Amino acid sequence: MPSLPDTDKAPVPERRTTGAVVSVREVEHTYGGRGAESVTALGPVSLEIPAGEFLVLVGPSGCGKSTLLRLIAGFERASSGEVEVFGERPEPGNQAGIVFQQPRLFPWRTVGDNIGLALKYAGVDRAERAERTAELLERVGLADTAGGRIWQISGGQQQRVAIARALAGGKRLLLLDEPFAALDALTRERLQEDLRRVSAETGTTSVFVTHSVDEAVFLGTRTVVLSARPGRVALDIPIGLPRTGIGPDELRGLPEYAALRAEIGTAVRDAAR
Numbered sequence: 001m002p003s004l005p006d007t008d009k010a011p012v013p014e015r016r017t018t019g020a021v022v023s024v025r026e027v028e029h030t031y032g033g034r035g036a037e038s039v040t041a042l043g044p045v046s047l048e049i050p051a052g053e054f055l056v057l058v059g060p061s062g063c064g065k066s067t068l069l070r071l072i073a074g075f076e077r078a079s080s081g082e083v084e085v086f087g088e089r090p091e092p093g094n095q096a097g098i099v100f101q102q103p104r105l106f107p108w109r110t111v112g113d114n115i116g117l118a119l120k121y122a123g124v125d126r127a128e129r130a131e132r133t134a135e136l137l138e139r140v141g142l143a144d145t146a147g148g149r150i151w152q153i154s155g156g157q158q159q160r161v162a163i164a165r166a167l168a169g170g171k172r173l174l175l176l177d178e179p180f181a182a183l184d185a186l187t188r189e190r191l192q193e194d195l196r197r198v199s200a201e202t203g204t205t206s207v208f209v210t211h212s213v214d215e216a217v218f219l220g221t222r223t224v225v226l227s228a229r230p231g232r233v234a235l236d237i238p239i240g241l242p243r244t245g246i247g248p249d250e251l252r253g254l255p256e257y258a259a260l261r262a263e264i265g266t267a268v269r270d271a272a273r
């Protein structure tokens with residue numbers, strides 16, 4: 001059969017997928033409307049997040065950081081624009097592991113059971129679960145805590161369990177919404193150090209929301225500052241600090257560390273004006 005002339009072929013759809021883990025294209029988000037007062041929380045914002053990046057979102061209170069994270073998690077649908085995660089429309093629980101400010105664990109169960117359940121939902125065989133649980137707890141510094149009940153352990157330990165649980169899902173994207181905000185300063189510093197190490201070890205692509213400029217510089221490979229509501233990208237800056245082979249004090253003592261803190265701090269203050 002003769003081939004059809006070119007003009008009769010179906011048009012080839014424009015290929016928009018970029019290979020990034022997260023693509024946010026011209027996204028705006030408005031809450032409310034239809035009778036309720038509407039609030040435009042975000043946008044327009046465009047961001048591409050490649051594999052292995054640890055992106056930290058900072059910005060003034062109410063600028064839409066959590067909204068952007070919720071759109072990437074699939075908890076909200078953007079009012080306009082497009083969000084893609086691994087080239088698909090995000091659905092809650094499908095593409096990303098999530099860590100919230102409050103750990104949201106099963107309080108009467110043991111630490112090990114909380115992780116074991118996540119492994120079960122991720123389809124890990126029963127026979128493998130104990131070993132994987134032990135590995136994950138070791139990774140977050142809780143090797144001896146598997147038998148403890150959630151209500152018996154500290155807030156910092158609970159947040160470590162929440163991170164282990166998010167990793168247990170085996171997702172290649174981790175979304176963290178101010179996970180250390182409710183912790184005391186010392187515990188927070190320890191968790192930051194451990195998350196930085198875990199991130200370097202696993203290379204999991206991460207998006208982390210915080211109010212803390214220091215946390216952004218310490219944890220991220222890139223920081224995005226959002227302007228006051230509706231949040232737009234005010235600064236998008238790579239954090240080219242070493243990820244391994246350096247202690248936290250040495251890292252914080254680097255002149256580049258201080259320079260990044262100053263630049264990002266200024267951008268956040270300007271954004272809040």
Ligand SMILES: Nc1ncnc2c1ncn2[C@@H]1O[C@H](COP(=O)(O)OP(=O)(O)OP(=O)(O)O)[C@@H](O)[C@H]1O
Nearest residue numbers: 031032039041060061062063064065066067068229
């Ligand atoms: N479900 C909702 N319904 C209506 N308005 C909302 C809703 N969620 C958030 N908002 C509003 O959208 C704006 C952005 O909120 P969002 O929580 O994304 O900001 P944020 O930068 O994470 O704030 P913070 O740093 O204070 O946690 C705020 O004005 C907030 O009041």
